[in-house]
Amino acid sequence: MTSSEAFPQGAPDTVEAFQERLIAVSDGLPKRLRQCADYIAGNIDRIAVSTVAELAQGAGVPPSALMRFCQILGFSGFSEMQRLFRDSYVPGRPDYATRLRNLRDKGAGSSAALLAEFVEAGRQSLEGLARSTDEKVLDEAVNHLAKAGMIHLAGFRRAFPVASYLAYALEKMNVPTMLHDGTGKLDHSHALRPGDALMAITFAPYSPETVALAEHASRRGLAVVALTDTPISPVAQLSAAVLTVPEVDFGAFRSLSATLALAITLAVAVGARRSRNGT
Amino acid sequence: MTSSEAFPQGAPDTVEAFQERLIAVSDGLPKRLRQCADYIAGNIDRIAVSTVAELAQGAGVPPSALMRFCQILGFSGFSEMQRLFRDSYVPGRPDYATRLRNLRDKGAGSSAALLAEFVEAGRQSLEGLARSTDEKVLDEAVNHLAKAGMIHLAGFRRAFPVASYLAYALEKMNVPTMLHDGTGKLDHSHALRPGDALMAITFAPYSPETVALAEHASRRGLAVVALTDTPISPVAQLSAAVLTVPEVDFGAFRSLSATLALAITLAVAVGARRSRNGT
DNA sequence: CGGGTTTTGGAATTTTTATTCCATACAGAA
């Protein structure tokens, strides 16, 4: 037998374990079994709702090959493998998907249809954020902000809600914070003091005030954390940590969901870090 | 036969059609068949991954009763019904699910894990919003705001980012708007003039300023649109239209995703309505 | 209460699906 002894332990009992085993097993596999591995890897979500014959056809192998493959993975057979996926199958979706369709069907331009579009844009943005965020950069950003004497927040126009939300959250956690909101058109750049950090939030078209403040901070040696849309944004090269947010837009308006999720994450992480270090 | 002739047409071929038929059929059903209807209605998402025996057991009926039920719905049998759900099962972004698990696994308290939680909270909120929003109320809200001479926005603390986002969006669409942001602790309640409308955004604990402004507006006969968390919020009874947002919270912080999605929907719908009416 | 109708449960049957097995093809080593 090819490798039944390589995994004397029982069958994987979670989807993660399954994926690990799939990876562990998949090199050094003969042609047909490799086809199985490839197809299964790319269609994990169909296992719960398919038959052996269907999957085998998809993979371009006879059913018996797929059976062998299940056994190599550690299952007694296909049924046992399928049970894993049927049990852990959480839909969450069908409801939502149906409702979304209903809303959209109300006719373009109706407020219900608009809602559907914005909800969906927000959801996609969030998913994109989860997929694309680099944990290292996130940690660095938290480090810079947690070390700061005071956190300055800059964000205008579309970024202003984000900045004000951060101000609210940080304040609730007793983190010294200053929101540069431009009230009275005062120039508060002298408020940036050594040891402080600046969080610069801006999206195309980048607001000059934010960029200017970032430049000022950077020149004075303050840590700048950027929350922006692309790595080539004008604040990016001035920054110690650059967080980019993939917002999906609908029409002329871009969702803020992902940006806010990232913002609140930063705020809470910073708050937690600081209180651990005894403020 | 019970009612095979009541639906001489073929089987439902979409999930919506299925649900309609379920409703249409479900009164005037004998005991066991009604149990089937109830159980199926509450477990639509499990049809794709269950056997007749499993579903029958869940519903507390013998398999044959469930078979009969499938036929009453218009299918030739269970298999045909199941096919509908298996086919329309859209892969629930396996990517996202995996990535989310990875992030969460980074250890509670790590910033990556926090991000995962906030993203998920936001996603759930958005889905909840799509599910629960009443289109009628949404339309009413849009009507009130579109008719207004000027739209006043009230929202403090956590609601402030929402209010400021609305101000930004409405302004971009040339809708006369006033953001009551409390700068300088000035009382701007005299700015509310006949024919204006107030959008009051507040969540527990409801900020007194917002409630006071809503009372003031209501007393003077202005249309008040509430964006709040429950129908029993203090601004609800003062309002001509009450939009409630189901935000999921994580820890002490509540997501704003759903609230913002609803806000931008309102803004765009109002903007569109007004420009159509030749503002 | 009695006769007809509807509903019900479960056993029997059919169909589908999973699984095994083996003859054959293939690949690599000598």
Added chain:
DNA sequence: TTCTGTATGGAATAAAAATTCCAAAACCCG
């Protein structure tokens, strides 16, 4: 090339699932 062990496809079998059918129970109406 021949030998040896692995890989493969498909036919045969076993298991599970779906579906039908019918006798018994419940119900309803007079």
